[in-house]
Every structure is written in structure tokens, then in C-alpha cells.
Amino acid sequence: MLRFRVTLRSACAWERRMCFRAEEVFHRYFQLHRIKVVGLLHPLSAIVLLCLIGFMFVYELCYVLPAITDPHGIWHKLSWFMGIYTVLNILGNWCLGFMSNTSVEGLPLDRQHPVVGEAHLWHYCTTCQKVVPPRSWHCRLCNICILKRDHHCTFFANCIGHKNQRYFLAFLFHLSFGSGQALVYNGILNWKNNAFMASDPLLLISRDRTQDADFNWKYTISSLFKLNLFLFVVPVGMFVFQMIMVHRNSTCYKILDRSYDVGWRRNMDMVLGKRRFWIFFSPTIASPLSTDGTQWRHNQIV
Template sequence: MCFIMVGCKYIADIYPVQFVKTAHPLSVGLVIVGTAFFLSVEMFLIVPMIFDTGGVLYKLAWLVAIFIVYNLLGNMLACYRTDSSVASLPRDRQIPDPEEEHLWHHCDYCQMLVPPRSWHCRLCNCCILRRDHHCIFTATCIGHNNYRYFFWFTVYLTIGTLLALATHALLFIVNEEMRRHYMLYYITHAFILSGPIKFDLMSVWINLILVFNIYAFTFPLVMMAYQIPTLYLNTTFYTPRDFRYNKGLRENFKIFMGSRGIWTFISPTIKSSLIHDGTQWETKQPNVTIC
């Protein structure tokens, strides 16, 4: 994962325009196609072999699957459509007040003063409020205004792939016939079973799907590993050791998610106004405000 991130950053720095034209559609397409693939496989192949298709549990599984896909793709779209650039500020807030001017810094690319924690993105070609990083899977920069959607997008991506793995585990446990199609069965019974391993087409498919599922779960899990400390400590991807803005978990959560806080988990359409516009940041030091 680290090698991929470093490699993408290296290419993006050298060929920003070409990188955006290539990486964005490929990455977004991967998420959409992958979501459709795993939803179809789970709900039409795996889950029917666990639950009765006419029963309550199967219908409940469909409701959970639809809820996860809705929030995954909904937050992904909302993240893309929400502008976190300095230009999204009202005109009067794009220029610092005289008493705040010394707290802002100059962007050599935009040739203008920008608020603290705002940095230029070469791929977006603008400065981003509290810039965290540029995400190719949402085709936009993650900053102050759209961090909420990116975080829940990552959470639902993790939950969805984890539940898909859980269905494989449940199928392995409850369905003795399907259990013999998993390579794991032969590995765990290596010293008991004798004779050659017999694999049919179903065995090939079920094991390939499991391998894809493991890889699909690993990526969002790594993303979550970066984002949880960011949320907990009020830092960014590129400034993980800057703890000046940490105001405690509850206050940090409100800063990122807005006035509705944890309720934003339910749907990307829930209105949750942010407590400030991303130009003023309080630090731990008393009576000091970074503007």
C-alpha cells in the first residue's frame, strides 16, 4: 500500500494533468465496478447458500446491503461534489482582516494569501482548506468541507468488504457441501485427508472471490488506519505529528462532522453545518486563535 501511494505521488508530481485524466476514471470505475461485483456475488450466490431466500434473514441481508451501498456511493458522490477550495469561501473571507493577515501564508502557485492549514494541490490546481490529501477514488481533494463524506465513504467501504468476508466465514461454517470447495478446508485438513485435491469450476470461483475480497478489505482498512488518528487528534495525512489543534475527541468530531455529529453516519443527505468556515483554528494554547 505504501509503495502504491509513493508511486502515485511520484507520477502525479511529474505528470499532474495526465495523472488526473487517467487515475481518476480508473479509480472511480474500480470502486463502482467492485461494489456492483461484490453486491451481486454476495446477494445472488453466497448469501442464498446461507439463508433461505424466502426467509426474514435473507430480506434483512438485502436491506443491510442496500444501506451500505447507498452510503458508500452516496458519500463518494457528495465528497466529489463538495468544494473544499479556498475559492469556495465567500469573497469577504478570501481576504484576511488586517489583524489576521500575519497568520495567513502566501501561496506561490495561486499568488495570494491563504488561511492556515490550507495548502495548494497541483492536481486540483488550487488551495484547499485544511487540506488532508488528494483522493483518486473520489477524484478530488479531501479538505475541510468534504472530509465528513470521505471518512464515511472509507468506513462503509471497510464495513461492506468486512461483511462480505464474514459471509464466506459463515458459509464455511454452516454449509458442509460448500466447505469442501474452499482451499482453506484442505489446508486445515492436510494431515487428515488423503488422496488428490479435487477442484471444480465452483471451487475456482469461490476461492478467487475470497482472494479478491481479502484484497478489497485490505485497502479501506489501511485507509481507516490513517484516518482514525486524523479524526482523533485533529491532524492531517501530511501533518500527523501536529497536535496543536487537538481539542479532544468530541470537539474534534464536531469540527469534522458538523453540528449533527454521529448522525451523519446514517446518510450523506443529512444536513450538518460545520462550526466554522475553515479559516480560523483554535490551538491548545490559551487565548490563541489561528486564523
């Protein structure tokens, strides 16, 4: 028994050493190749996102919609209006989130130092070599400390933090809404043509697809329905997760930390700002935040 415990302990120690080594190698790799990684990852993510949005927009409104509605009817016009409104919101929130400077360096110079009596709340960043406000953490991709850092988003080519989380939330909301609209149109088209089962892999093996144009068409629209389903589930899941974080005033960086939870209304205000849920209507609605990201009310219970 004792021998087993000793073996287990040495195995754990070895595992810890290997994890530490892997982390060290990973960090060193990032330090050396940060600019190359960012230069490749960010444009690639932007191209993938733009292609998906562009394809879904054209396919749904120019192909699916005329097949399921009267092109001169009110539903057709309303769907076009909603489609354009949703895409403008996605792109608007995306651009403003990308352009937001949510780093500690973006603060006015006099706010980059703690006020009297709050120095003990700030901590030192060894990479930036300066003290930074509470809830600010260093991002290895941005190579800077971010105010209330949530996570680094490759699609935004920026960190999601104190000043741009509202844009990220609205971006996810409109992505979910747009994919939801498309899912309804695709669902109706598949239902009307009895094509839901056409992309079953077993059918693909058992049939000669080169001879059957109708089957090929049903296979394509059914596959696009499944792609649409995936593009709906991912942003919805991310939006729900983000709303849970905002509701508890936690961040992805410190998921279990609820020490700043001061009630869901105040927590929401800290991210959405003065106009609250109106920010979901348009990215241009001004919604000033209650704090500049340097001072956070601590939950006394913790």
C-alpha cells in the same frame, strides 16, 4: 576515522542533492502533464471502484446469499435491505465528496482575505499567488489551495479537506461495513463447502484442474473469499487511521502536527459537524461545521 566521516558527509550531501533533483523532476513532470495524469487516473479509479462494488453486490446477494440462507426467510430479506442501504451510502458519500468544493476559491469573496489582526496567521502560496488561510495547502493535482488539506483522493477525484472529510469518513465506514457483511457470507459459504484451503497454490500445481469441476468451483469461491478479505482490511485500516487523525486534529499532510488539538470532542465536531456521528447514517443529513475553514483555534501548549 576522519577520512570515514568526510566520506560519509559527502555521501549524505550527494544523497540530498539527488533527492532534491528527483523532487524537482517530479514537480516539473506534474506541471507539464497534470491534466493528462488527472484525466487518466481519476476515471480509472472510478471504474475500478464501481466494478468492485457492482461485482461484490451481485455476487453476494444473488449467488452467495441464496446458497446459505432460505430465500423466503427473514435473514435473506434483512441481508438484501442492509446490502442496498450500504451501497447507497457508499455511492451517496462518494458523489457528495466529489462534488464538494473545499478549496480556498470556494469561500465567499470577503472570506478570502484575513480579518483584522489575523494576517500573520495566513501564508503566501507561490502557485496561486495569493495569501491563504492557516492549514490550507496547495494540491498539485487539483492545482488549487485546499482548506485544511488532508490528502488528494483519486477515487473522489478531489482533495479531502475541511468541507468533505465527513463524506470520506462515512464512505470508508460503509465500505468497511459492506465488505464485513460480504466476508461473513463468504466465510459461511466456504465453511459449509470445506473450501477454505482450495486456493492453496500447492494444490493448484498438484491437481489437474481441467478434470475436476468441484475443485474448480471451490477454488473460485475460496479465491473470492481472499479478495474479499483484502477489500475489508484496506478500508478498515484507512478508516482507523483517519479517525486517529480526526481524534488528534491532525491531517495526513502534517501527521505529527498536534498544534490544533483542542480535545477529542471539539476535534471530532470540527470534522463531523453539529450532528456528529449521525452523519454515518446517511450522507443527506445536514451537519453544519463550526468554522468555514479560515480560522483555527491554536493549542496553547505547543
